[in-house]
Every structure is written in structure tokens, then in C-alpha cells.
Amino acid sequence: MKMQEKLNKKLNNSYFISWLVPLILLVTWQMLSLWGVLSERILPAPTEVLQAGAALLETGDLAEYIGISAKRAFIGFLIGGIIGFVLGLLNGISNIAETLFDTSLQMLRNIPHLALIPLVILWFGIEEEAKIFLVALGVLFPIYLNTFHGVKSVDKDLIEAARVYGLHGFSLFWNVILPAALPSILVGIRFSLGIMWVTLIVAETISANSGIGYMAMNAREFMRMDVVVLSILLYALLGKISDVFAKIVEKRCLKWHPSYQ
Amino acid sequence: MKDGNSFELQEVAKSFGEHDVLKGVDLSFKKGEFVAVVGKSGCGKSTLLRLVAGLDKPTGGKVFVNGKPLNGLNKSSRMMFQDGRLFPWKKILQNVGVGLNGNWKHEAMELLEQVGLADRAHEWPSVLSGGQKQRVALARALVNQPDILLLDEPLGALDALTRVEMQRLIEELWRKRDFTALLVTHDVEEAVTLADRVLLIEEGKVVMNKEINLPRPRQKDHLQFVSITSQILNRVMQVDVVMENMAING
Ligand SMILES: Nc1ncnc2c1ncn2[C@@H]1O[C@H](COP(=O)(O)OP(=O)(O)OP(=O)(O)O)[C@@H](O)[C@H]1O
Numbered sequence: 120m121k122m123q124e125k126l127n128k129k130l131n132n133s134y135f136i137s138w139l140v141p142l143i144l145l146v147t148w149q150m151l152s153l154w155g156v157l158s159e160r161i162l163p164a165p166t167e168v169l170q171a172g173a174a175l176l177e178t179g180d181l182a183e184y185i186g187i188s189a190k191r192a193f194i195g196f197l198i199g200g201i202i203g204f205v206l207g208l209l210n211g212i213s214n215i216a217e218t219l220f221d222t223s224l225q226m227l228r229n230i231p232h233l234a235l236i237p238l239v240i241l242w243f244g245i246e247e248e249a250k251i252f253l254v255a256l257g258v259l260f261p262i263y264l265n266t267f268h269g270v271k272s273v274d275k276d277l278i279e280a281a282r283v284y285g286l287h288g289f290s291l292f293w294n295v296i297l298p299a300a301l302p303s304i305l306v307g308i309r310f311s312l313g314i315m316w317v318t319l320i321v322a323e324t325i326s327a328n329s330g331i332g333y334m335a336m337n338a339r340e341f342m343r344m345d346v347v348v349l350s351i352l353l354y355a356l357l358g359k360i361s362d363v364f365a366k367i368v369e370k371r372c373l374k375w376h377p378s379y380q
Numbered sequence: 381m382k383d384g385n386s387f388e389l390q391e392v393a394k395s396f397g398e399h400d401v402l403k404g405v406d407l408s409f410k411k412g413e414f415v416a417v418v419g420k421s422g423c424g425k426s427t428l429l430r431l432v433a434g435l436d437k438p439t440g441g442k443v444f445v446n447g448k449p450l451n452g453l454n455k456s457s458r459m460m461f462q463d464g465r466l467f468p469w470k471k472i473l474q475n476v477g478v479g480l481n482g483n484w485k486h487e488a489m490e491l492l493e494q495v496g497l498a499d500r501a502h503e504w505p506s507v508l509s510g511g512q513k514q515r516v517a518l519a520r521a522l523v524n525q526p527d528i529l530l531l532d533e534p535l536g537a538l539d540a541l542t543r544v545e546m547q548r549l550i551e552e553l554w555r556k557r558d559f560t561a562l563l564v565t566h567d568v569e570e571a572v573t574l575a576d577r578v579l580l581i582e583e584g585k586v587v588m589n590k591e592i593n594l595p596r597p598r599q600k601d602h603l604q605f606v607s608i609t610s611q612i613l614n615r616v617m618q619v620d621v622v623m624e625n626m627a628i629n630g
């Protein structure tokens with residue numbers, strides 16, 4: 120009886136359930152490989168991928184590549200995010216800034232940032248700057264748009280109430296405008312985290328001599344299917360980790376929001 | 381403290397473009413007085429309050445606070461809005477203390493106690509009922525002891541029972557704390573329950589300025605209360621008839 124209850128509880132746990140489908144897929148994959156349905160040249164078994172990972176971990180290459188990719192992602196995100204955030208705030212608060220900058224930014228936004236790759240390679244070669252520049256550019260616009268929109272749509276009545284209660288200048292910004300715009304800003308951040316990884320994958324695949332993307336391209340040349348798959352899984356994992364992180368931040372910052380209670 | 385005027389309006393006019401909302405309003409408010417403003421929707425009650433709060437500038441005439449012409453925000457006034465306008469991202473205590481410095485927590489807590497919500501101080505506003513939100517808004521409006529409390533239909537969205545409770549609370553706090561109150565309401569009974577004086581705005585002018593000399597707390601079934609209330613109500617409703625007659629007579 121007790122066991123049954125415990126099992127029910129576990130199944131009710133949505134966290135557990137959300138991992139159920141990936142787990143089943145993984146097991147199926149392994150089975151198909153074992154039975155020889157999936158040829159090794161199409162998709163190596165999960166255990167083989169894991170072994171490749173372990174081997175690379177031992178030589179220290181894996182940690183190095185992950186570290187380099189994460190660093191590129193982080194720096195690019197930070198630069199693009201800060202620029203987008205500041206521009207969004209500025210244009211959202213000041214009408215002069217909006218008329219001055221918004222149209223130009225909306226125009227730039229329509230250029231797919233990955234279309235700039237040839238130009239970026241000409242500018243920076245395959246140096247770090249190229250990858251960081253592309254990530255920053257990709258991240259900038261979603262954060263800009265959502266910050267701008269968030270600040271623009273702060274309830275005017277609340278701003279008026281805040282003024283009646285003596286808030287102005289920085290205290291008005293800090294106590295009212297920023298928290299009111301935060302849900303929208305965080306949507307921008309989550310969205311741009313996705314763009315961050317996609318940009319990095321493309322950039323590293325095309326031109327790099329280190330990082331996960333380089334590892335994948337290198338492995339392709341030597342027909343190391345297991346390492347190629349490993350790189351793909353690593354990207355998926357990193358993407359998931361950053362999304363979980365963003366979710367945690369969201370939960371902490373938006374505790375007041377009825378949809379997070 | 382109770383002598384002298386709290387604030388005054390001299391020939392105050394307000395237009396929005398072509399639209400003249402207030403056309404020369406002369407009023408003075410004694411310190412500690414409770415005044416209610418009634419009138420049809422759109423007659424300019426909120427506009428009047430915003431002028432006193434300094435949120436808008438009159439297009440004609442002047443507002444005087446403590447004898448001095450008002451320039452910018454009226455720092456001795458606080459406004460309480462119909463929709464409460466609590467900041468959803470601030471806990472209830474922080475909402476009450478918004479804009480305060482120094483040892484504000486103590487004072488904010490005291491006011492929450494007075495409105496009966498001290499035990500909810502550390503919750504988010506979203507969990508409160510409409511009536512409780514308005515109590516928090518009232519506490520916030522009173523926390524730094526304003527000379528003037530402006531109330532823009534603060535009870536408009538509440539059910540009848542909660543309204544009566546809130547009216548009592550407002551009256552009690554007003555007697556304790558000695559501020560000048562200017563209450564906009566569309567409920568004539570509420571005006572007569574609370575006010576020393578009831579103003580009626582029509583066509584941009586103050587057309588009635590009636591003292592209510594009933595003992596407090598006022599009984600709604602008291603004969604005089606009923607007669608004054610219906611008197612004012614008739615006066616409010618009469619406009620249409622008078623206007624029609626004027627139109628017919630040329
Ligand atoms: N910022 C503004 N711009 C243009 N017109 C305005 C503005 N504010 C108010 N008005 C107009 O002034 C008139 C009076 O508005 P006000 O809000 O003072 O009415 P009210 O008496 O408070 O009405 P209610 O009882 O419905 O709240 C209305 O016709 C309104 O359209």
C-alpha cells in the first residue's frame with residue numbers, strides 16, 4: 120500500500136513526468152542501436168556517445184571546449200544584452216531618444232544577423248571577436264525590443280500615483296518603471312538565450328579553432344560520428360541549462376506576479 | 381490648528397483644448413474640514429481633484445495651499461484612487477511606506493494596524509480582496525500625515541457592506557488625524573454620511589454648496605439624514621429638467 124502511494128506521488132510530480140519522454144526516447148534509441156536497426160554510421164548508440172565523452176573528458180579537451188564556448192556565449196550575451204537593455208530603457212523613457220534611434224534600430228533589426236557572417240569574417244577573421252560580435256548582435260534586438268516595449272507599456276496611472284507619493288527621477292525608475300517592465304524584459308532575456316546558442320553554433324561551425332562547434336567539425340572530418348552527436352547533445356544540454364537558469368531568475372524576480380504564485 | 385484655510389481655489393478654470401471643463405471655481409476649505417463633491421459623470425470632479433493635487437495645472441485662476449500659490453505637485457496632499465493603484469511588486473508594508481525615508485516601517489505598520497491589516501503586512505497585494513486593497517491604499521495615503529487627503533471615488537468599486545465599513549474607517553481616521561478631506565463620490569448618501577459640506581458641480585461651476593449639520597456618526601435612517609439626502613439627489617437630477625426648460629424657453 121505504502122509503496123503504491125509513494126509511486127503515485129512520484130508520478131504526480133510533474134518534474135519527473137517532464138523527463139519521462141526524453142528518457143523513453145533515449146532507451147528506444149539504445150535498443151534500436153543494439154538490435155542493429157540503427158546503423159552506426161547514421162547514429163551511434165547513446166553508450167558510445169557517452170564513451171566518447173568520457174574519453175574526451177579524460178584528455179581535458181571536453182572541459183576546455185565547453186569552457187570556451189560558454190565563455191563566448193556569456194561575453195557576447197553580456198555585451199549585446201547590456202546595449203539592448205540600455206537602448207530599450209533610453210528609448211522607452213525619453214521621447215527624444217525614441218524619435219532619434221527607434222526607426223534606425225527597427226531597420227537594423229530586420230537584417231538577419233547571421234547574414235553578416237562573411238562580413239564579420241572579413242573584419243575579424245576567425246578570432247574570438249567574430250563569435251562574440253555575432254552573439255552580441257543576435258542577443259541585442261530581442262532584449263532591446265522587450266525592454267522598450269516593457270517600459271513603454273508601464274501603467275500611466277501607476278506612474279501618476281507614484282508621483283503623488285513623492286517618487287521622481289531615479290526612485291521612480293527603480294521603484295516603479297523597472298519592476299513594471301521586468302516581466303517583459305525577462306521574456307526578452309529568455310528569448311535571446313535561445314538566439315545566443317544558435318548564433319554560437321553557427322559561428323563555431325563555420326569558423327573556429329576551439330569550442331564545441333569546432334569539436335563537431337573536426338570530428339566530422341575524421342568520421343567520428345560519436346563525437347559529432349556528442350557535440351549536438353552538449354549544445355542541447357547547455358541550452359537547457361541556460362533556460363532553467365532563466366526560469367529560476369524569472370521565478371525569483373516575479374514572485375509578486377499572480378502567475379508565479 | 382483648526383482655524384484658517386487649508387486650501388483655496390480662486391477663479392480656477394480648466395480646459396482641454398476647446399473643451400471647458402471647469403469655468404471659474406471659487407472655493408475655500410477650512411483646516412480639518414470634510415468636503416464631498418458630487419455631480420454627473422464627466423462634470424469635472426476628478427479634474428478638480430487633480431488640480432488640487434498639482435497633477436494638472438489650471439488654465440485660469442489659482443490654487444492656494446496654506447495661503448501660498450501652488451506650483452507643481454502639492455506636497456501636503458495625498459490622493460487615494462478608485463482603483464487603489466497599489467504597486468503589485470511591492471509587499472503590502474512596502475506599498476504603505478512608498479516614498480518614505482527614515483524610520484518608515486514603524487509608522488507604516490502602525491497605519492496598517494489602524495486599518496486592520498497588520499497581519500497581512502508581508503503579503504503581496506494580489507492576494508487581497510478589493511476592500512482590503514482600498515484599506516491599504518488608505519493607509520498609504522495617510523502614513524506621512526498629509527494635511528489634505530484627496531479621495532477620488534475610493535469606494536466606487538466596493539460592495540455595499542464593505543462600503544459602509546470603509547466609510548466608518550475613513551471617518552474614524554479623519555477624526556483621529558485631523559486632515560482636510562476632499563471626497564469625490566457619485567453616491568449622495570455617502571456624501572451626506574461623511575461630509576461637513578457637499579458641493580455639486582454642474583456645467584463647470586459649483587452650483588450647490590450645502591452644509592450638513594448632523595451629529596456624527598450619522599444614522600442613515602435618521603429623518604433629517606433622509607430628507608437632506610433626497611434634497612441633494614433631487615437637485616442633482618433636476619439639471620436635465622431645468623436645462624430642457626431653458627432650451628424650450630430660448
Ligand atoms: N487629459 C484630458 N484630456 C482631455 N480631456 C480630458 C482630460 N481629462 C479629463 N478630460 C475631460 O474632462 C471632463 C471631466 O473629466 P473628469 O474625469 O474630471 O470627470 P469626472 O467628473 O471625474 O467623471 P467621473 O464621475 O466619470 O469620474 C470629461 O469630459 C473628460 O473627457
Ligand SMILES: [Mg+2]
Binds near residue numbers: 425426427532
Ligand atoms: Mg472621475
